[in-house]
Amino acid sequence: MAEQEASGLQVLLSTLQSSCDKDVILNILGVLTDLLSLGTGRRIQYVISKGGSEALLQALTIAAQAKPPDHSTLLPLLRLLARVGQRDRKFGLKVQKSEATDIILSLARRNLGHHLHLIHCLWVLRVCASNVTTGATLGINGAMELLFKVISPYSKRHVRTVRAAIEALAALLKSKSNSRRAVHKGYLDELLRLYQDWHRNDLSNNYIYIRRGLLLCLKHITNIQLGRETFLGSRGMEILFTSVQDCLPCKNLDPIITTAIQILRKCYPKESLPLRSVTSSYGFPLPGNAKAEPLYEGSESDESDGEEDVEKYLENEDVENKYEDYDLETDVNRLRSQPGPDRPEEELGQYEAMCPELSQKFQVLEFESEEEKRLENRTESVPSIPSNFIPSAASVEQSNCKWRNQSGTEMGPDPGKKNFKVSPQCWMKEEKCRWDQSDEKRDSEEAAQDADSCEEEHPAGSHALALRPLPTDAAWYKKMFYPECEASGSSNPGERLESSDLVTKLLEKHQGDIPFHSPRFYMARARSVKSIPSYKDLAFPEFWGHQPPPHSKPLLERKHGVQRDKVLDDIRRLIQPGDVIGRTVFDLDEPSPPSPGVPGCLTFFSQFESGNLRKAIQVREFEYDLIMNADVNSNQHHQWFYFEVRGMKLAVSYRFNIINCEKFNSQFNYGMQPVLYSVKEALQGRPRWLRAGHDICYYKNHYRCRAATGGGMRGKFYYTLTFSIKFPHKDDVCYLAYHYPYTYSTMMSHLDLLEQNRNPKKVYWRQQTLCQTLGGNGCPVLTITAMPESKTGEDLEQFCNRPYVFLMARVHPGESNASWVMKGTLEFLVSSDPIAELLRKCFIFKIIPMLNPDGVINGNQRCSLSGDDLNRQWLTPNSQLHPTIYHAKGLLYYLRSLGRAPLVFCDYHGHSQKKNVFLYGCSVKETLWQAGCMVDTAVISEDVGYRTLPKILDKVAPAFVMNSCSFLVEKSRESTARVVVWKEMGVLRSYTMESTYCSCSHGLYKGVQLGTQELEEMGHKFCLALLILHLKSLPCSQKVMAQAALLLDLEEEITDRAQRRCSSSSLETDDEPPCVEEIDYNADSCSDGEEDFSELDQEIQECLSWVEEEREDEGATMGQTCSSKALRGIYISGQPAPSSAALPLHSTALGVYSGFESSPV
């Protein structure tokens, strides 16, 4: 607005405060009324910024002193105050300063019998009360008592006034002291009675606002513990629950239903999870002196006022954020500083063994391919051996030898490790190992002996692991495996099959058509896995394999009110407990369940790789509460789930509630479904994980973590993920998971198959063991590149000098999507695709496909066995506690010490809150900008090369979205791989790649749930992008360029992509929109419309129009509003504002309300 206008407004306001001339005041009020009745809230904000609230309050003080009170001035003043005040954040303070609370209260008292006046006072009272301090003052001065004189049981008279009073009361009750006072005075019971009365009598739903207003009062009172207790004692739960049942069929009663359910959820008595302790069922003694953080569990009495906890929680959250933000993001020097290495230089020598490509002499190139052939012959023969459920002992051990000799031995054993199986001789020998034939042979022999000694240690040996039994009693099973018995009507198909016979029979049926999967290899690998509970069972899906379905599944459409239906069903357990069973049917902590094999009850199981169900409780006939195990040595991190379920009926919808989730929101609220694998389907030729389930939602529940547990404030609350499933078959064995599982054994057998299937003449492949994990599992590291073209010096030099690309995945075990992306990368890298061939000639790939094997094996979500988030240990990893991180960093240090730090570093992750695939990178400039720092571009010159790869990915990978990327270096991420590799190793292109579990916000996959195929494609496109990056960023030989030009029809890719872009018009929204239904019922920001200005505005406006109609009916002073419009014209056009004396209007001009004293509302 122009200066002149500003001064015009200021003149008006100062005149309003100082003038005693009634006409002048009326005119100004008229002008302001007209001015603010048009346009948006921005105009009101402008008036506020010019001191509008103060001026109006001052005018009120003066007007209220007039004897007798002049309502022609007071009413427009009060209306203006209500409209301006509700938008003025400091209104409460201003009201108190001008001591207007008493004035408003006494005005209201005096007008108790006059409803039009009273309603004006109530509006202002409500606006004043929305400031908690002012509200408390009003409460002390008797505002609530006053309001209860106005609020009446059901009546059709004066409903507007009653509504205004109830809404003012609701505002007052936001103050805890008012709520306390209200409970003590018995107002809570009174409110419940009033609510019941209005609910019963308002049969045609004419007074929804009154009913909801009463609920808002109850909602605020029950924010205090005393309120909740009284509410429970007064049968509030039953009253509201019953009333909601009446309201459910009527859609326009949603505001009532929503508010009532919020109160019900809040007042539902809080409980601890039905566990003896939330600490993980699995513990692991840490090596050396390291101690796990003591897991303190407070007593029940620490459970205090839930709502106050919320406030504390929010405050703490703030503090935490402030703390995290305080320096790194704003400090150029800290951002740019490169810390010294965390270990002595001498230590790096050990990593030389992990870079065999750098000292490879290839004297034995020919041998190499022969050797390969031999290996291939050996392993190829394995799957074809009939009647062996797994490769025979010898061949397994041989195949073990094969990897054992390559792995496990290059690194020295950790001194403190007890499970380390490799003999010191092995280690010594490997020091000088240079892949020569005699060594190879000796390795095999020693490793075989080694394996033998394993056998001695575990006499059960090869029998320790068996496939989960199949439902031999099920009709479909008999039909499938014993058709002859079926025909003869025999009910007993003979003895139960031994596990090995079962597998033999099964393998006869396996079609072997799943690429890069072999059940035999999987079993062989799974047998050598070391898990904390010493798994004895193999889950069927990983054994049998997964084949992506032919079509991807669209996002699940959310049904209206799905969450409230679920929540009401939860509350019904308390109010109508008749059908509640409450029987524990599975319990990891009590291996023999109290009531095994109850007929008609599902059977659960989870003690297999990556499984993590801890407890299952049958709540009602077809409903189960499920509790996930915490990460090992921890009492938190519940998100991932994977379990087996059997014994289902046909055509029944089973409801599952996972009741100890922790994240504050989930993609399950935005159309994502969990995945289901049916054994019967698999045996019928459809072996696949499918998105499944309906009525899915995610919301905060009534379970609380006992005080001080949960490793921080986040552990305070739990959320429920609920979904319902109709299983495809009766008596099936099914598996349910958060996302497509990908276990450690899956990865290991995948590597076996990749190695076998590669072309050894073209693909240089080395699988070594980076180190042993705490749990005693090997963490493989791969080297993949192209074999040198020839043994000429030039080619060998090119071979050695290829730049490095360093890739890792699965540091967070729950992020199985990252493994599927990595699977896509690996398969592409070793493939015979010409682009892959070229790419191998351009780079040496160092890949750690699973950085946290123990976490994956034991069903963790986030941590390793030490209970640490390994992606927060990169600054100073501990060699004992975080071996994989320590050695991954060591290997990177080693490469850097050779001047060979990778060109690209990327750590594959999964993101549970966001859609799309995107990168996090590191930029000093962008970090400073984001932190609001002035950046002198002359001081900071930054290579923007970090942007190239994401830009390419945006073009070539359909799931990838550039706009979702971020390049900030947050303090909270200071110890992640990405930031440390960027800072300490000086890698410009250091990234975390986040893949959604759900879907994409635009592009080809918008609206569909990503499957393994799309994830694998992402991994493959990542490789393509690396090649393009190479061509763009590095000097290339003519030959490479020519080859690339032939291969990469980039133009086409880009056009293709552009076309897809066109089809999606939506703008990028980084975060999800607010949920349709409130996940969290505690926060006062609940969308119940209380803070919605438009509602009160509308009331005021309606009152005006009603008044105006009346006036016109009376035929009085027509056209005078035009005068005020004319004045507004002057005001807005910016002409000099007339002085107060010269205001060209006389008293009646805007005194449109005079004479209404006698008009009842």
Ligand SMILES: [Zn+2]
């Ligand atoms: Zn992650």
